[in-house]
Amino acid sequence: MRVVLQRVAGASVTVNGGEARAIGPGLVLLVGIKDTDTLDLAPKLAEKCAHLRIFADEEGKLNRSAAELGYSALVVSNFTLYANTKKGKRPSFIAAAKPPLAVDAYELFLAELEKQGLKEVKHGEFGADMRVSLVNDGPVTILLDTDEW
Numbered sequence: 579m580r581v582v583l584q585r586v587a588g589a590s591v592t593v594n595g596g597e598a599r600a601i602g603p604g605l606v607l608l609v610g611i612k613d614t615d616t617l618d619l620a621p622k623l624a625e626k627c628a629h630l631r632i633f634a635d636e637e638g639k640l641n642r643s644a645a646e647l648g649y650s651a652l653v654v655s656n657f658t659l660y661a662n663t664k665k666g667k668r669p670s671f672i673a674a675a676k677p678p679l680a681v682d683a684y685e686l687f688l689a690e691l692e693k694q695g696l697k698e699v700k701h702g703e704f705g706a707d708m709r710v711s712l713v714n715d716g717p718v719t720i721l722l723d724t725d726e727w
Contacts, residue, residue: 579619579683580659581722582608585632589652589712591702598711599700604649606712607691610659611675611683612725619724620686627651628694632718640718645695653691653701654710655684680704 583605590600607627628645635641644651657680661669675683684704691699702708 579612579615579623579687579724580610581623581627582656582659583627583630583632583720583722584608584712585715585718586652587713587715589710591652591654591700591711592709593703593706595707599652599702601650601652601698601700603647603715604644604696605651606710607651607653608656608659609653609684609687610656611680612660612673613675613679614673615675615679615683615724617683617686620683621690622727623722623724624687624690625694626722628691628696630720632720648695648697650697651691651699652710652712653688653699654708655680655702655704677704 586606588602589606590598592598629643631641631643633642633647657671657674660674661671663669681704688701
């Protein structure tokens with residue numbers, strides 16, 4: 579699994595042109611699932627995202643987590659995180675997981691993230707047309723890849 583984690587002052591997602599699902603300070607998590615991933619990765623990745631110390635403490639050091647501060651998370655499924663651009667100019671997405679694995683892993687990730695002490699977890703919908711808006715804070719953007727663990 580891969581997550582592009584961004585520290586934000588605020589963010590929102592609209593799904594299929596619907597009403598915005600918005601958060602205040604916290605995290606935007608773009609989540610991709612690989613065809614060889616297993617469901618046991620989701621709880622570990624959710625815990626890592628919620629407790630990664632990327633927010634400043636009283637001394638200005640990155641020493642506090644979103645969960646510790648009571649911040650929120652906005653989660654968006656993103657199969658394009660597994661784009662292969664080695665050949666040609668058109669990316670291949672063959673390594674991205676397909677349903678049911680992709681849906682099951684995404685939903686398990688959401689459920690596990692809900693258990694991590696965040697203020698709230700809002701999310702898009704798997705496979706939907708989504709528009710994401712965010713105000714990057716820092717900016718702090720980190721790539722987490724379970725293949726590197």
